[in-house]
Amino acid sequence: MEGGNQSGISEFILLGFSDQPEQQRLLFFLFFLMYLITSLGNLFIILAIVTNSSLHTPMYFFLSNLSMVDICFTSTTIPKMLANYISGNKAIPYGGCLTQVFFFILFAVIDSILLASMAYDRYVAICAPLHYSMIMTPKVCVILIVMSWFMGFADGLISTILLTHLSFCGHSEIPHFFCDLSPLLKLACSDTSINDMMVNLLGALTVNIPFVGILASYTRIFVTVMKIPSTVGKWKAFSTCGSHLTVVTLFYGTLIGVYFTPTSTHTTQQDTAAAVMYTVVTPMLNPFIYSLRNKDMKVALRKLIPRKLCLSL
Template sequence: MERGNQSGVSEFILLGLSDQPEQQRLLFFLFLLMYLITGLGNLLIILAIRTSSCLHTPMYFFLSNLSLGDICFTSTTIPKMLANHVSGNKTIPYAGCLTQVFFFIFFGVIDCIILTAMAYDRYVAICTPLHYSMIITPKVCGLLIVASWFWASVNALINTILLTHLSFCGHSEIPHFFCDLSPLLKLACSDTFINNLMVNTIGALTIIISFIGILISYAQIFVTVLRIPSTAGKWKAFSTCGSHLTVVSLFYGTIIGVYFSPTSTHTVQQDTAAAVMYTVVTPMLNPFIYSLRNKDIKGALRMILTRKPSLYL
């Protein structure tokens, strides 16, 4: 961080999504609403899983961790954006920007790994149901979560430390609503070869390999489901995977489009729109996607919302 301060940049300016006052007010209330829905929806999912004994299974254990990750993921970017709008100040300190980059990568990587773990859980449950309890044990679930936190820390730490070695030569305007790695690298006036190399190697190890793991899991699931003789059995198997596939498509599709496609093929506006999808929209939709098609979660949520408070509390 010291070297960044020596380059003459003590803070960055987040240009946001619009420079029109009317649009800024509309975006403020829209993002505030989406943030509140994201927080409330994911908290309800976590509460439903914790309080309902029938949801104490590996699949819902991963889902509760995904919901927690989504809350933290959105909290990394949206509150600062809303605070800047209220204060009328678009700046973010140099150290604050690097901190935002760290936690954005950290919670983004955790989401990637948890989505992969959920796909593997569905693969074992559908393709080898007799061995499910022996393979997906509480110890294995715990180790997968710990591994996701460890790898996320390594990934975020490496990329953040490499950022501190860049010079910005007084260029401080970020055409984004948060400190993202991609626009920061474009803003630097020093050599970013090592930074881009790390993004395309460590990032690929995380995102691409996780995505391939999900594709392989669902390819095996698809083959297994096709062998089920009854139509009702096929529909039941596919319905348990449909929600997860929807989330995976939204999350990975936009991330791969932003970070792993040629920069010449998309504009700043397209990058920002894609970032809004995976940082705000997808975490907001996750509770609805997983609960609307899941009878167990809907039942647990109904019990929570209709439960009368105890007179002894």
């Protein structure tokens, strides 16, 4: 990735959140704890689904893939930030920065398409239950997963290659805790019009279209559920979608706010706070959101986690 470096710059400086040693120590322990919770929580979700045959359904297949991607997503940004706090060196090599951009986009896109796939699964389960097994076949599920990886790889590769054609004129300080596409484009001193155009085009394909698909799915779900005469039936149907809607709101709300609104309305603090939400907080909350209200998942987790830890579930 370094072969196309147009500016001759060898490294970037990730300014992070604070220069104060006391605050850096606090931030280190806070983000280390969040990373540990994210990794262990999502790992338990994967193990619970893999080891419990009753959870071998499309919904949990997508959930296990989402958990795996969330571990990779947070591993793209947090370990480097923690290493910077330990060493006191905020530099990241030019090639390392572009690599971080690539994997960040890759896993963000996979997350987006997986959330849309899960919404479609809920739509079929609630709106066409008699045809569910014929529509959500293993082949269809695998195709959706492969498509998410292909779109993520293509988006990440195109965006990263376009970055190599930009010049930075010696400006190397990134006001962020990782190499994100938006602050890098702001830092460039060459024309970024092609980059901006591709961000909007690829973003429409990998973020906006899946988000619209989710809205369409839940609109149909809402209409179908409201026709159920039983209040208990309505509550049961809505409860199966509540967890997914919570995650969708957290993920898409912050992602669209950062990348698909006018940059003139942003501040560095707002962009950084939003980035923390969709790169750290949402992956950390996913295991709790999807598990604590799910009886089947509780049963599966109790078989993995020591009894004393399960008493709180």
